[in-house]
């Protein structure tokens with residue numbers, strides 16, 4: 127679309143919409159930093175809890191700060207009866223992202239201080255969501271399987287507790303570490319579509335729950351977070367590495383997008399992929415997952431050969447979550463458990479220096495005319 131006298135930026139591509147101090151994506155050097163720290167180093171040296179604290183506070187926690195932060199998270203995991211009842215009434219056929227979106231809406235409706243302004247009040251709401259979202263996800267997951275809910279275990283760390291509530295057991299530490307890596311890598315990525323949706327809602331002075339609900343809706347789509355589910359469905363369809371090239375050629379001939387490839391900002395590969403691929407390799411080694419690693423390598427190479435397009439983070443995350451035992455439609459909800467940190471940090475940043483987000487459009491309809 128273009129207009130004779132207006133430059134149109136479709137999809138806001140290349141538009142710098144505001145400043146942020148939360149993370150920096152530099153496609154030229156293929157780097158991503160959270161408050162200045164490279165994500166690769168954060169994955170090597172920190173837990174997801176430490177990174178969550180960093181995203182909200184701009185600094186890594188001291189030991190005391192971390193202790194307090196972790197205690198708060200562990201003490202807030204339980205759900206109220208209204209949320210549990212509503213989760214129990216949802217059709218089990220609905221996508222788990224619908225369940226998360228609905229539950230966040232219920233938590234907002236239940237919160238009498240929903241509209242309270244100020245950083246402290248909103249940070250507390252953000253941390254409570256970070257603590258409760260895994261419980262919501264696991265409760266819905268178990269219900270769909272016809273299984274009883276497993277209560278959160280306050281003796282377990284964030285990632286261990288996700289496994290415990292879903293499967294009733296915590297896997298090998300290497301698997302938990304790979305999951306933790308995925309949480310760190312998924313936590314924050316500047317003005318991506320779901321974060322921007324949260325900022326748009328916040329910019330009208332609406333409440334944090336409404337902004338998070340919008341963000342969940344935006345993340346669900348397969349061009350964004352929904353791609354990690356689409357990747358695994360695609361890999362199952364390919365089935366065997368030997369079929370990858372022929373399968374890809376068919377997709378490209380049919381002008382189909384290949385899920386888990388390409389990125390709006392990165393042009394030469396996603397900074398997070400090597401770290402997540404390493405985690406996937408570890409998980410595959412521990413779970414008899416060589417078949418999916420082979421499909422991964424074959425598709426990655428074929429896509430480079432055919433289109434020179436690199437994988438994004440959803441490409442290694444999809445098979446990693448699959449090998450960890452999660453149902454495919456739980457993959458984007460897992461993304462939510464992490465991105466709640468980035469979303470809400472942006473909500474707080476938007477609230478602190480607000481300007482209504484309202485771009486212009488170039489009109490292409492009929493000229494003004496009288497109503498007949």
Ligand SMILES: CC(=O)SCCNC(=O)CCNC(=O)[C@H](O)C(C)(C)COP(=O)(O)OP(=O)(O)OC[C@H]1O[C@@H](n2cnc3c(N)ncnc32)[C@H](O)[C@@H]1OP(=O)(O)O
Nearest residue numbers: 348349350351353382383384385386387388389390438440
């Ligand atoms: C965590 C995340 O959200 S990461 C993103 C997850 N999403 C996906 O993996 C979905 C698949 N990827 C895509 O659809 C795209 O790469 C997007 C949406 C992520 C980025 O898209 P944009 O920046 O708008 O680029 P656009 O879609 O215009 O692609 C540019 C060109 O590359 C091609 N291309 C980009 N990605 C892909 C892909 N995955 N498969 C096939 N072709 C692709 C397009 O067809 C287009 O080619 P053309 O110029 O010949 O028409």
Ligand SMILES: O=C([O-])CC(=O)C(=O)O
Nearest residue numbers: 314315317318319390391
């Ligand atoms: O930045 C984007 O457009 C999408 C993405 O990778 C993310 O949100 O993690």
